[in-house]
Structure formats: structure tokens, C-alpha cells
Amino acid sequence: MxxxxxxxxxxxxxxxxxxxxxxxxxxxxxxxxxxxxxxxxxxxxxxxxxxxxxxxxxxxxxxxxxxxxxxxxxxxxxxxxxxxxxxxxxxxxxxxxxxxxxxxxxxxxxxxxxxxxxxxxxxxxxxxxxxxxxxxxxxxxxxxxxxxxxxxxxxxxxxxxxxxxxxxxxxxxxxxxxxxxxxxxxxxxxxxxxxxxxxxxxxxxxxxxxxxxxxxxxxxxxxxxxxxxxxxxxxxxxxxxTGSAVVAVPTDNENFAYLSSGTWSLMGIEVKDPIINEESFALNFTNEGGVNGTTRFLKNITGMWLLEQCRKEWESTGLQYSYEQIVNLSDTAEGFRSLIDPDHESFANPESMTEAIRAYCRRTAQEVPASHAEFIRCIFDSLALKYRKVLESLQQLAPFKIEKLHVIGGGSQNRLLNQSTANSIGIPVVSGPSEATAIGNIMMQAKGIGLVNALCDIRKMVRNSVEPEIFFPEDTLAWTEAYYRFSQILANKYEPLNIKL
The missing domain is CATH 3.30.420.40 (ATPase, nucleotide binding domain)
Structure with missing residues (x-):
């Protein structure tokens, strides 16, 4: 056998x-x-x-x-x-x-x-x-x-x-x-x-x-x-x-949201039936197909695209940073100094991402990032705050209480962003697997040849194979104050920001 x-x-x-x-x-x-x-x-x-x-x-x-x-x-x-x-x-x-x-x-x-x-x-x-x-x-x-x-x-x-x-x-x-x-x-x-x-x-x-x-x-x-x-x-x-990545969420219950973190960040929940109503239309949420009859109810958020484009610019000048160096650089910069809406149209495909970020900060009366560390911190802080905004909307529409956020994909390796996300959203963040897409791909092949069938059995095998890390919320007051300012920026109410972390 x-x-x-x-x-x-x-x-x-x-x-x-x-x-x-x-x-x-x-x-x-x-x-x-x-x-x-x-x-x-x-x-x-x-x-x-x-x-x-x-x-x-x-x-x-x-x-x-x-x-x-x-x-x-x-x-x-x-x-x-x-x-x-x-x-x-x-x-x-x-x-x-x-x-x-x-x-x-x-x-x-x-x-x-x-x-x-x-x-x-x-x-x-x-x-x-x-x-x-x-x-x-x-x-x-x-x-x-x-x-x-x-x-x-x-x-x-x-x-x-x-x-x-x-x-x-x-x-x-x-x-x-x-x-x-x-x-x-x-x-x-x-x-x-x-x-x-x-x-x-x-x-x-x-x-x-x-x-x-x-x-x-x-x-x-x-x-x-x-x-x-x-x-x-x-x-x-x-x-x-993303459909493959969600297959590999190592959960043992249904009360979770997921964040597939890569070039794009996709935040959502897994439900049986599509959620299509006035509220989901107003909030512009999406219903995409999942496996075994599920629906992925989610929202697309610009993710590491911002950082990837900055890295390309820096590489053209001869500066190459490893992922570990990027995280370490971010940790040296002052928190909440500059905040951007990652989904602003000016960041879709600019000739220069760093200049697009500078221009956004100038338009919104904020300090303009100067060092590479400041650009990186601006991106990470802004993503964590945007995740909170989307998660709050998601909870309004979810048919269950969201108890934790599973971060999967390459971005799950960013421990600083994982901790920032937990701080921002106020519930535990479970990171990993970083190779969720590949694992989900593999598991559906296994289903195709009859090795597994039920989604719960697939996820049990994933849990047998990976060891996620859990991040609990910290510094919640500072992050709540920053979120208020972030919300003002998105609502076009510009005031200087003086919060430090």
C-alpha cells in the first residue's frame, strides 16, 4: 500500500x-x-x-x-x-x-x-x-x-x-x-x-x-x-x-478572519453563502469562490506592492535590503510620523513610488519621509491601520464574532507588522504558514487524487505540518489615537500628527 x-x-x-x-x-x-x-x-x-x-x-x-x-x-x-x-x-x-x-x-x-x-x-x-x-x-x-x-x-x-x-x-x-x-x-x-x-x-x-x-x-x-x-x-x-492560501489557514473553528499578505493584502472571512446586500455594496466587499462550496467574503487592500516598488528604486541605486534588514530598519524609525492610504489611486502604478508617497504626505500636511527607514515605517504603520479599518467593516457584515486574524503568505514572516496589526485591531494575530498558497495548492491536488476530502481534514493536516506564532495586542492607546488620525486623513481632514510610539 x-x-x-x-x-x-x-x-x-x-x-x-x-x-x-x-x-x-x-x-x-x-x-x-x-x-x-x-x-x-x-x-x-x-x-x-x-x-x-x-x-x-x-x-x-x-x-x-x-x-x-x-x-x-x-x-x-x-x-x-x-x-x-x-x-x-x-x-x-x-x-x-x-x-x-x-x-x-x-x-x-x-x-x-x-x-x-x-x-x-x-x-x-x-x-x-x-x-x-x-x-x-x-x-x-x-x-x-x-x-x-x-x-x-x-x-x-x-x-x-x-x-x-x-x-x-x-x-x-x-x-x-x-x-x-x-x-x-x-x-x-x-x-x-x-x-x-x-x-x-x-x-x-x-x-x-x-x-x-x-x-x-x-x-x-x-x-x-x-x-x-x-x-x-x-x-x-x-x-x-488567495483561494489556495485560504485552504491552508490552520484553524480549528470558523470564527476567524484571514489576511493573505503579499503583493496584495486580502482580508476576509469564509462563509457558506455569498453576502450581497446594501451594506456590502456600500463598503465594496467582494464574494469570491472558495473550495468545497465555500465563499471567500473579502476586500482587496494594496499590500507589499508599496514596499516592493520602493525596493526597486533603491536597488537601482545599488542598495539591496534583505527582508530582515527591512524589518530592522523600520524598527529604527519613529512610529506614526507619516501615514498614507495604501489604496489611494496614486499608488496603483506610479513611475516613482517614493515620490508618490512624498506627494501624498505633502498633500495631507504631514511630515515627508526622508530616509529609507521612514518610508518603510510609513508603509507598515499605514497597512496595520488600514487592516483595522477593513476588519471593523468586515465584522459589521460577518455572521459570527471574529475572534482572531490569521495572517498567511509571505507577509506573515514580518514579525513587526504582525505585532503592529495585533496592536491596531485589538485581537490576536496568528501568523503562518508563510507558504500558505503552495500548501493550499498541494492539498487540493491531494483532494484531486482522493487522498483527502473534507476541508476540516485538510486543515488538520496543515496544523500537523506548521507551527504558527501568536501576537497579542500591545500599546492599544497609542494605536487607537493613531487610528483616529488615520481616519481623518482618509476623510480628507488634514492636521499635523504628533503621536509617538
Whole structure:
């Protein structure tokens, strides 16, 4: 009887990607990274694109590295960020490089679309947070600019589905990734035809929906030959990276909120049914697909994107900081000296993030960060305070009392930010696993081959495999005072800030 299983996970983020080889044995998960590579946005004639074929080559490189380990791989799973997609031609070829969600071609597009179908009607049909880069508005923008790829398209595939298509030749649309598009009805779990007709397009461009844990197909003969691998099934994991990450929350009850911390911070709760009402519409919360019939009710918050862009600027001058150095630098700077709204439109994709932060602070009558430590502290303090604001709104809508916040993903390794978040929100913060997305990917592969089934069993195995750290609230008075000031800044009431931590 087989006692150990090996899984290949391809985890693709908006700034980098990696492949991992995992082993499940004795109800525990272990894994190691095989390859890591940058995922760069390419600017061509003023348009921002992803290089899908470079990503496919990186995927095959990862498979070759896995084969070199001499182990039989039981399954393959792919997760990526949401909303972006490729167009397929009638011969099955990808017609163009996918546009990047940070491309400004969608600026102002939602407002134009709402002239056709009102904003509230769009939200009621989808339950999705209105963000200009949602797939719905990307398609509307592409139609408006007479995209030759869209005009010739006979099909559309979201990013993880496009990569699985290149591996298997099978065209599917995984549910969690489709749910990010604002094209899907979360109640019926089908695409909403009227939203396509308003563009106008046909919903027949979309592929059949498959649920997380379903088998997409086996590797094609050409892939097996090129990578030196046998017939391995490709599983539809939770293709949206946040969907995979939430699978790996090591909780033993339902009274929690999660914060998936990476380039984006996504804060939410897990519920059975979508929450779509006047309040969720007013607060612009989103209902995205989860695994095993769950809904991820959440809000997108700009996360480490702010810091990543600052780091790029500093690296261009020859200064490279490790993650540990960044945290240590932040701890040397005065707290609450400068605060920003991480979700302000000026931080979406500026030419210079440091200058955008300076400009925001000047506009809001605050001290302007000068040193790298001050920029880092400004970002961390602002994120922790924004988390409180979102969590307060989330609690208003949650059908249960939120007792703790699970921070998962790469940002969970930032102990200073974890402690700041606990201080800010006033409830315990449980950090880890930092590799939540990869673990969730692996566990849904395990579900796909019948190794596990129930979500509670999956999370029990995660708890067997990781040791989270708990942070309890401290300095609550200072953080409450800072939150009051932060709220004034967001409400455009600018006054100098003199709180010290």
C-alpha cells in the first residue's frame, strides 16, 4: 500500500514565481523549492503585458527539475493571481500576450460600463468589489479600443487555465479564478450573460467551469517527451492564489478572519453563502469562490506592492535590503510620523513610488519621509491601520464574532507588522504558514487524487505540518489615537500628527 505521495506545485505571483516539490506522508506535508524566477511586466507601445510563453518555459523548467529528483510525481497544480486572461484563436493558439491588470487602459472604464448596466446591478449580479482592473472592465476596454485579439478570439482562458491548457490541451475555467472576474454569478456559479451582452460579447467565449479538486487532464505527449516525465494528471486546484492560501489557514473553528499578505493584502472571512446586500455594496466587499462550496467574503487592500516598488528604486541605486534588514530598519524609525492610504489611486502604478508617497504626505500636511527607514515605517504603520479599518467593516457584515486574524503568505514572516496589526485591531494575530498558497495548492491536488476530502481534514493536516506564532495586542492607546488620525486623513481632514510610539 502506498504511504507517501509527491506533488508538483507551480505558484505564480504578480512579481515572481516558483515551482515546488511536496511530499505527503504520515498526515504531514513537507516541500522544497525547485526553481524561482521573476515575473516581469513588459511595456510595449504604452501597453503593459505578461510574457505567457516565458512563464510556460519556467513551468517546464520546474517540471524538469522535479524529474531530476528521481521521484514519481502524483499530480500537478497551478495557481496565479486573478482577473488577467489570454485570447484563443480558432486554431487553439494564444493570439496575444495577456494584458496586465496594472495597465491604465481600464482607467475610467467602470464608469463607462455603468452607463450600460448600473453599478448596483453589476454588484448584485456578481457580488464582486468594483475595481477598474476586473476582467469585466478589461474586456469592455479591449472592445472599446478594437483589440484585434479580442475580435479574432473564439475563447478566453484565465492565467492558471491558460498554463494548464498548454500542459494538457484541455480548455477549462477553474471556479475560484473565474470568480475574480466580475463575470460570474456566485449564486448560480455560472457566467452572467447580460454582463457580456452589454460589452457586447458572447459568454460562449468562456470555458466550462470546473471545481477545485477536479482533474483537468494528463500531460500531452509532447510535454512528457520534452520534460522526460510520465503521464501525470493536472488538477484544478484553487487557481486563484488567495483561494489556495485560504485552504491552508490552520484553524480549528470558523470564527476567524484571514489576511493573505503579499503583493496584495486580502482580508476576509469564509462563509457558506455569498453576502450581497446594501451594506456590502456600500463598503465594496467582494464574494469570491472558495473550495468545497465555500465563499471567500473579502476586500482587496494594496499590500507589499508599496514596499516592493520602493525596493526597486533603491536597488537601482545599488542598495539591496534583505527582508530582515527591512524589518530592522523600520524598527529604527519613529512610529506614526507619516501615514498614507495604501489604496489611494496614486499608488496603483506610479513611475516613482517614493515620490508618490512624498506627494501624498505633502498633500495631507504631514511630515515627508526622508530616509529609507521612514518610508518603510510609513508603509507598515499605514497597512496595520488600514487592516483595522477593513476588519471593523468586515465584522459589521460577518455572521459570527471574529475572534482572531490569521495572517498567511509571505507577509506573515514580518514579525513587526504582525505585532503592529495585533496592536491596531485589538485581537490576536496568528501568523503562518508563510507558504500558505503552495500548501493550499498541494492539498487540493491531494483532494484531486482522493487522498483527502473534507476541508476540516485538510486543515488538520496543515496544523500537523506548521507551527504558527501568536501576537497579542500591545500599546492599544497609542494605536487607537493613531487610528483616529488615520481616519481623518482618509476623510480628507488634514492636521499635523504628533503621536509617538
Amino acid at each position: 502506498k504511504t507517501s505521495y509527491h506533488f508538483f506545485a507551480f505558484d505564480l505571483g504578480a512579481t515572481s514565481g516558483r515551482s515546488l516539490l511536496a511530499k505527503i506522508e504520515d498526515n504531514t506535508i513537507t516541500f522544497r523549492e525547485l526553481t524561482r524566477f521573476p515575473n516581469k511586466i513588459t511595456k510595449v507601445h504604452g501597453q503593459y503585458h505578461w510574457n505567457i510563453f516565458a512563464l510556460f518555459e519556467a513551468l517546464k523548467d520546474g517540471l524538469k527539475a522535479a524529474v531530476a529528483q528521481g521521484l514519481k510525481i502524483d499530480a500537478i497544480g497551478i495557481d496565479t493571481w486573478g482577473v488577467d486572461f489570454v485570447y484563443l484563436g480558432k486554431d487553439g493558439c494564444i493570439l496575444s500576450e495577456p494584458r496586465c491588470y496594472r495597465d491604465p487602459y481600464t482607467d475610467g472604464i467602470p464608469e463607462e460600463y455603468f452607463n450600460v448596466i448600473p453599478k448596483k446591478e453589476v454588484y448584485e449580479a456578481t457580488g464582486i468589489q468594483i475595481m477598474n482592473f476586473n476582467s469585466l472592465y478589461q474586456l469592455f476596454a479591449a472592445k472599446k479600443e478594437h483589440s484585434s485579439a479580442l475580435e479574432a478570439a473564439t475563447g478566453i482562458l484565465f492565467m492558471p487555465d491558460a498554463l494548464s491548457y498548454l500542459l494538457t490541451g484541455k480548455k477549462v475555467c477553474e471556479y475560484t479564478i473565474a470568480s475574480t472576474s466580475q463575470l460570474l454569478n456566485p449564486r448560480t456559479k455560472t457566467f452572467e450573460s447580460k454582463l457580456f451582452e452589454a460589452i457586447p460579447l458572447s459568454s460562449s467565449l468562456m470555458q466550462p467551469i470546473v471545481m477545485p479538486g477536479e482533474v483537468i487532464g494528463e500531460l500531452t505527449e509532447s510535454i512528457m517527451k520534452e520534460c522526460g516525465i510520465g503521464p501525470v494528471p493536472v488538477i484544478a486546484v484553487a487557481g486563484h492564489d
